[in-house]
Amino acid sequence: MDFLKLDNLVPLDLISKIFERMELNNYAKNHLLHERGAICEHIYLIQKGLARTFFYKDGKDITVHLASEGEIITAVDSIISLKKSRYNVELLEDSEVFSISYADLQHLLSQHPEYEKYVRLVLERMYTEGADRIEEFLFFSAKERYNNLVKTRPQLIQRVNLGHIASYLGMTQETLSRIRKAP
Template identity: 40%
Template sequence: MENLAIFSAYLKQVPFLTEADCQFFNRFLGEQVYQKGKLFLEPGRICHHIGFVCKGVFRVYYLADGKEVNTRFILENDFVVDYDSFSNQKPSKYYIEALEPAELIVFTLPTLISAYDHSHNWERFGRLIAERAYRETITRVESFLFMEAEERYLQLITEHPSYLERIPLYHLASYLGIERESLSRIRKKIAYSERL
């Protein structure tokens, strides 16, 4: 019940969702618990659920020449999903793994479609989730096109300072597109310049 309360509090912050909208949606919600290292999704499988993270951290990654490449981290008060796989019901290309013990409130595509039919407010909510996924993808692609590794790191610690406390450095290095040693050099350089 605690996790449902967390999700309800999140929904109440969405200005256009009414109490009736939330009451309709609540009966379709489920809960899932993940131990550290457990997969929410793997390549070849369809993403059948969106999960609202009440507790924990997830990473999204794929394999390139046998090497894991992190593309996203998901913490509390965000949605864990491969949106393309979920919305089009097609096999995913990604792994989504719990980096910490995690607790989710989950719902399915039929639930979302039913909510869309029930209220235009839910359609708007669905668009917001899709737009957020799109913006994150564009931001990440453009960071590799227009920024150096150090700039990407500075952006990361400005926008997501909690990543440094909760995500291992080797995962952050992969996310930034550099080797762990390069990330260590960047961190030392920045620490040195801050002492001057």
């Protein structure tokens, strides 16, 4: 599985149209793009750097999503439903981040319905990636899930700390540490 990169799916002229509507900002490591409890109104595209979505379960911090260059991140539990989000979206490195409000995106789409198709392609891809991740949990042991991640997104292994990778894969950091050193 190769991960969502907008530029494989969407023609350049549309990308630039969307980018015209987007703000590009620089933020330091640990900056929160979105904080839990708030309604999330923006979609973020990582231009440079790394972000994660996470939340707390029984006091433990669990990483739900990781996005690096060219990938999209937002609080999926809020952006569409407009409900208060349980998620935080945090930068793991100093980053350059494009952002567009969902309202602006919808406005752009209503003006240019010919672009809907590409949003559909992106959503189809996101959906398929989600389905693959569900399969991982249905079929694979902790060790296999880790090995798959190493294969599909090796850059993450280098850049994200062990605790975040572990919770992203649905295991404790002790378990991941032991998997890593196993023969």
